[in-house]
Amino acid sequence: MMLSDDPLDSQTRADLEARLADLESERAALFDWFKRTGAVVIGVVVAGMVIVSLVFGAQEEAQAIGLFIVLAGLAYGAYRMNKLRQRGKAELMGRIAQALGFDYRLNAAGFPLEHFRRLGLLPRYDRDNLHDHLTAETASGERLELVDAKLERKSRSRRRRGPNYTPVFTGLLLRVDASEPFSDQVLVLKDSGMVGNALSGWLRSDEPVHLESARFNSTYTVYANDQVEARRLLTPTVMERCLDLDEQTRGTPQIGFSEGRILIALDRGAPSFEMPQVWQKWDAAAFEAMLDDLRYALGAARLLGREIARPEPESAQADRA
Amino acid sequence: MEWVLLILVLLVVVVGYGWYVVLIRNRNRAQEALASVDVHLRKRHDLVPNVLALARRFMEHEKELLESVTALRSKAQAPYDKGDPEQVKGHLDAERGLQGALRQLFAVSESYPELRSAETMLEAQKTYREVESNIAAARRFYNTAVTRLNTAAQIFPGTVIAGIVGVRPMPFFELEDEAMRQPVNAADHI
Secondary structure: OOOOOOOOOHHHHHHHHHHHHHHHHHHHHHHHHHHHHHHHHHHHHHHHHHHHHHHHOOHHHHHHHHHHHHHHHHHHHHHHHHHHHHHHHHHHHHHHHHHOOEEEEEEOOOOOOHHHHHHOOOOOOOEEEEEEEEEEEEOOOOEEEEEEEEEEEEEEOOOOOOEEEEEEEEEEEEEEEOOOOOOOOEEEEEOOHHHHHHHHHHOOOOEEEOOOOHHHHHHEEEEEOOHHHHHHHOOHHHHHHHHHHHHHOOOOOEEEEEOOEEEEEEEOOOOOOOOOOOOOOOOHHHHHHHHHHHHHHHHHHHOOOOOEOOOOOHHHHHHHO | OHHHHHHHHHHHHHHHHHHHHHHHHHHHHHHHHHHHHHHHHHHHHHHHHHHHHHHHHHOHHHHHHHHHHHHHHHHHHOOOOOOOHHHHHHHHHHHHHHHHHHHHHHHHHOOOHHHHHOHHHHHHHHHHHHHHHHHHHHHHHHHHHHHHHHHHHHOOOHHHHHHHHOOOOOOOOOOOOHHHHOOOOHHHHO
């Protein structure tokens, strides 16, 4: 079954709303506990500091101990709130992903970033943080993987002692094991202007591919070992979809066809599939945002004519039974 | 005055040589693209005997169509000079004719259930689709190369330089024959 624009059936939506209501109650209770406990702890710490300073005259020690207790309390509170947020995200994402035909894991360690890096689809980075690993099978039986990635580059700061990490990519990485073989490597990269293209072109062994669309050529630069293969893969429909995706993404998508795999890097400038913060209300907007992120990712898969094989909704199965 | 004249002559020589380089590079590129088109067209030619052998067993009443496919294949396979635009045009026209005839053959074969369901025919149709997809890609490569060559050869001073060095504009490899470009009348198919 193919994916429609509103992919959740009424049963799944009702389940998600019920689960979200439970999570919202937990969130509100935890946040109240945090506020109440915080007020009590701060009150006790301040009173203790005053007493210790007055009785024992150890003002500095009292301040240090008080500060430590407050920080430890804050850290514990943040840990509990983050744990609830992660649990809520895993539950909601797991359910939404299942309804759309994906398997979901919060942890995405082991996702092969090296292939993306080797093809030059990612900016230079020193540290990666991958999560939200989604896997699915396309209608034609190909394996599709998707992760949310944050890549950072190390830099030295004069003001700070240690290294400073600056985000250089926050977005989605998509990998499809293509069933149709392609003999050569084709890369669709962000256009870097006449000078930039000429400079990067000198260092490459493959050659630029000049396609028919002027708009496409001003947005992307295509490199391939085989001019015909590049045109077989980049049909006018795929070119049009690449341009559509470029309009929806902060950074221009970069696409690679290599070693029987299709790789897409989409820099969105913000993490995907996130729950709202604990001090914000968790309402239907929370999973609608996750659903939008997934729709966007599916749009990227459709770019290459890939549809996810979606399971039949439970309500439809029940009706049939 | 002499200096100005010398600079002008130098300028003409530099521009002329630059243009000449562009023309030759584009002509070679167009010929390379034509060679890659031919590689894929040869695959189409190789497919024809198998399809015809199978079709003859079932399509006894389509003798005329089968004979025309054979004739068009022979015409398309005839050797030609890649440097002569007229001969290139003739070759590409012959290929277009063969493509139209093959398309017609596959369309007519739909009326023969035994042929349509034959395993070999299904395989042949699958291969045909793959070959046609590769030909379409090679055609795009060729047409892009020809656009560049023709632009360089048809804009002044390209016209003059091309005339001197014997570079001629090349023909485009059009998609299909004129009849196929006409709007489809739904009533004909109901």
